[in-house]
Amino acid sequence: xxxxxxxxxxxxxxxxxxxxxxxxxxxxxxxxxxxxxxxxxxxxxxxxxxxxxxxxxxxxxxxxxxxxxxxxxxxxxxxxxxxxxxxxxxxxxxxxxxxxxxxxxxxxxxxxxxxxxxxxxxxxxxxxxxxxxxxxxxxxxxxxxxxxxxxxxxxxxxxxxxxxxxxxxxxxxxxxxxxxxxxxxxxxxxxxxxxxxxxxxxxxxxxxxxxxxxxxxxxxxxxxxxxxxxxxxxxxx
Amino acid sequence: xxxxxxxxxxxxxxxxxxxxxxxxxxxxxxxxxxxxxxxxxxxxxxxxxxxxxxxxxxxxxxxxxxxxxxxxxxxxxxxxxxxxxxxxxxxxxxxxxxxxxxxxxxxxxxxxxxxxxxxxxxxxxxxxxxxxxxxxxxxxxxxxxxxxxxxxxxxxxxxxxxxxxxxxxxxxxxxxxxxxxxxxxxxxxxxxxxxxxxxxxxxxxxxxxxxxxxxxxxxxxxxxxxxxxxxxxxxxxxxxxxxxxxxxxxxxxxxxxxxxxxxxxxxxxxxxxxxxxxxxxxxxxxxxxxxxxxxxxxxxxxxxxxxxxxxxxxxxxxxxxxxxxxxxxxxxxxxxxxxxxxxxxxxxxxxxxxxxxxxxxxxxxxxxxxxxxxxxxxxxxxxxxxxxxxxxxxxxxxxxxxxxxxxxxxxxxxxxxxxxxxxxxxxxxxxxxxxxxxxxxxxxxxx
Numbered sequence: 238x239x240x241x242x243x244x245x246x247x248x249x250x251x252x253x254x255x256x257x258x259x260x261x262x263x264x265x266x267x268x269x270x271x272x273x274x275x276x277x278x279x280x281x282x283x284x285x286x287x288x289x290x291x292x293x294x295x296x297x298x299x300x301x302x303x304x305x306x307x308x309x310x311x312x313x314x315x316x317x318x319x320x321x322x323x324x325x326x327x328x329x330x331x332x333x334x335x336x337x338x339x340x341x342x343x344x345x346x347x348x349x350x351x352x353x354x355x356x357x358x359x360x361x362x363x364x365x366x367x368x369x370x371x372x373x374x375x376x377x378x379x380x381x382x383x384x385x386x387x388x389x390x391x392x393x394x395x396x397x398x399x400x401x402x403x404x405x406x407x408x409x410x411x412x413x414x415x416x417x418x419x420x421x422x423x424x425x426x427x428x429x430x431x432x433x434x435x436x437x438x439x440x441x442x443x444x445x446x447x448x449x450x451x452x453x454x455x456x457x458x459x460x461x462x463x464x465x466x467x468x469x470x471x472x473x474x
Numbered sequence: 475x476x477x478x479x480x481x482x483x484x485x486x487x488x489x490x491x492x493x494x495x496x497x498x499x500x501x502x503x504x505x506x507x508x509x510x511x512x513x514x515x516x517x518x519x520x521x522x523x524x525x526x527x528x529x530x531x532x533x534x535x536x537x538x539x540x541x542x543x544x545x546x547x548x549x550x551x552x553x554x555x556x557x558x559x560x561x562x563x564x565x566x567x568x569x570x571x572x573x574x575x576x577x578x579x580x581x582x583x584x585x586x587x588x589x590x591x592x593x594x595x596x597x598x599x600x601x602x603x604x605x606x607x608x609x610x611x612x613x614x615x616x617x618x619x620x621x622x623x624x625x626x627x628x629x630x631x632x633x634x635x636x637x638x639x640x641x642x643x644x645x646x647x648x649x650x651x652x653x654x655x656x657x658x659x660x661x662x663x664x665x666x667x668x669x670x671x672x673x674x675x676x677x678x679x680x681x682x683x684x685x686x687x688x689x690x691x692x693x694x695x696x697x698x699x700x701x702x703x704x705x706x707x708x709x710x711x712x713x714x715x716x717x718x719x720x721x722x723x724x725x726x727x728x729x730x731x732x733x734x735x736x737x738x739x740x741x742x743x744x745x746x747x748x749x750x751x752x753x754x755x756x757x758x759x760x761x762x763x764x765x766x767x768x769x770x771x772x773x774x775x776x777x778x779x780x781x782x783x784x785x786x787x788x789x790x791x792x793x794x795x796x797x798x799x800x801x802x803x804x805x806x807x808x809x810x811x812x813x814x815x816x817x818x819x820x821x822x823x824x825x826x827x828x829x830x831x832x833x834x835x836x837x838x839x840x841x842x843x844x845x846x847x848x849x850x851x852x853x854x855x856x857x858x859x860x861x862x863x864x865x866x867x868x869x870x871x872x873x874x875x876x877x878x879x880x881x882x883x884x885x886x887x888x889x890x891x892x893x894x895x896x897x898x899x900x901x902x903x904x905x906x907x908x909x910x911x912x913x914x915x916x917x918x919x920x921x
Contacts, residue, residue, distance in 0.1 A: 279750045
């Protein structure tokens with residue numbers, strides 16, 4: 238049980254770090270993404286193996302997926318195979334410099350697996366196959382996402398700006414701006430608003446990936462709340 | 475003399491500090507040139523600062539060999555990749571000096587995407603006595619010119635001029651992590667996460683790809699290139715390290731594309747040390763050939779290892795840098811410290827190796843005596859010409875006075891970048907935004 242909790246905690250942390258690494262200056266770091274995905278895979282394996290051992294734990298998770306802070310739990314309750322793979326596949330982050338954009342088609346079948354889709358709409362999963370310039374295949378809505386919009390950014394930048402000193406006002410190429418134009422545009426907007434709302438309430442984003450400050454526990458706990466809200470939001474859809 | 479064989483007597487003869495608090499001033503690389511006369515540092519703001527060692531003077535024996543600022547210039551600026559909507563950081567990842575071939579000094583500096591060749595020249599004379607121009611450069615009234623004179627060179631205050639001679643751009647899709655100048659002094663290589671390119675120093679519009687580990691399907695990606703270096707003497711050999719902890723020695727004579735290594739250096743993992751984070755901590759963050767070319771030094775998160783080029787199965791020496799962190803890997807993962815990339819360095823005679831750690835500590839290991847020492851780079855504990863006191867991290871058990879416990883280590887103070895003078899016992903330590911230069915009072919006879 239302890240091992241399972243620890244594994245969950247590490248998985249949550251990893252996912253959060255992956256998301257946060259998108260917002261860093263200089264773009265996604267391939268090595269970092271790879272390391273995060275390796276840790277998450279190890280944690281997931283441990284989680285799955287300890288889950289198999291404790292049947293009753295599995296049931297209680299399945300019964301109340303929303304109460305659990307970790308996205309993977311609902312995934313386990315649902316189709317175990319698809320969702321972790323969906324994240325796992327995309328995590329190696331094929332082209333770190335790829336334009337960040339939501340997947341065109343794939344999130345649709347996965348949408349029943351709620352928490353992963355939350356992150357599927359986040360551009361970290363979007364880079365898998367399409368290396369072509371997106372503008373030629375996308376509609377107007379997505380084009381708007383490709384062209385960084387300062388207005389959208391200011392809204393989203395409340396997310397990292399409070400926590401990261403290095404984010405600059407003119408910082409373009411932000412992932413959340415394309416979240417908006419994913420397959421669930423209104424979902425993404427809700428997420429953004431929730432993010433800003435939560436952060437304003439809690440007084441700052443989690444800091445796990447702010448390099449200058451090595452803070453420990455507080456960052457992790459806030460991430461849990463964040464993902465909790467995300468899960469609820471997606472379920473509402 | 476080394477009266478106390480247990481401790482290295484180090485004379486802290488010079489302390490330079492940049493003492494700003496902005497992130498742009500965080501030093502990101504440190505490199506001595508081939509003679510040790512010049513020391514270059516790069517920072518996160520894209521600037522390069524070159525220090526020059528003052529010649530020793532008999533009049534002031536205490537100020538012998540101090541390093542003073544020689545030149546400062548902006549090497550890289552932040553850029554924006556419009557196609558990918560990504561900002562390119564101006565942080566200087568690596569600086570490498572070219573061997574000096576004339577009066578000028580040249581160095582290569584690189585950020586994530588672009589490598590630049592800079593030429594550093596001195597001007598200490600200027601011509602005076604022009605016929606047509608006066609001292610300020612204004613044209614003279616020709617009627618006042620009654621005779622011709624030959625302009626002569628007169629001494630002037632030293633001016634150091636730095637100019638970009640070559641810009642090697644668009645060679646890399648991923649982030650450049652290392653550059654290395656070949657011993658042939660004509661070519662150099664640059665490595666990113668998945669590829670290594672070979673450039674000619676005079677040609678900027680072309681480079682040859684010599685290593686490509688990108689899988690056909692990115693989902694199959696399991697390792698990336700973390701560091702690379704040319705052999706110091708054999709211009710056909712180079713090594714690159716991977717995130718899985720292996721080293722590959724490649725021979726450029728074997729084929730144009732060196733995807734197949736000539737030698738693979740890998741140590742099997744100790745199963746008793748397995749954890750969530752085993753893969754992360756086995757990633758090699760730095761690799762350096764010894765000056766002799768016989769050995770390689772690698773740094774992973776917890777250890778430094780010396781490898782013999784003739785033995786691929788395991789390193790010949792392994793030194794624990796801060797093994798007390800092994801039980802704290804989860805916390806270090808939380809605060810991102812587990813991703814820190816420490817560098818390592820050889821001394822001139824390849825008998826001592828050095829690497830950084832946390833709490834502004836750095837460690838030195840003497841390969842011959844098997845002694846090691848932990849020293850601290852901080853203003854509080856070092857005054858000019860003071861002798862550095864060895865530090866100890868206590869891990870439970872008996873605690874001596876002045877020991878630091880593991881829990882009170884400051885993980886925000888990390889020494890990632892260190893450099894050792896090629897011949898003398900002078901070391902440069904970058905501690906966040908401060909540069910420390912330590913000098914051994916007793917020269918070469920110690921090692």
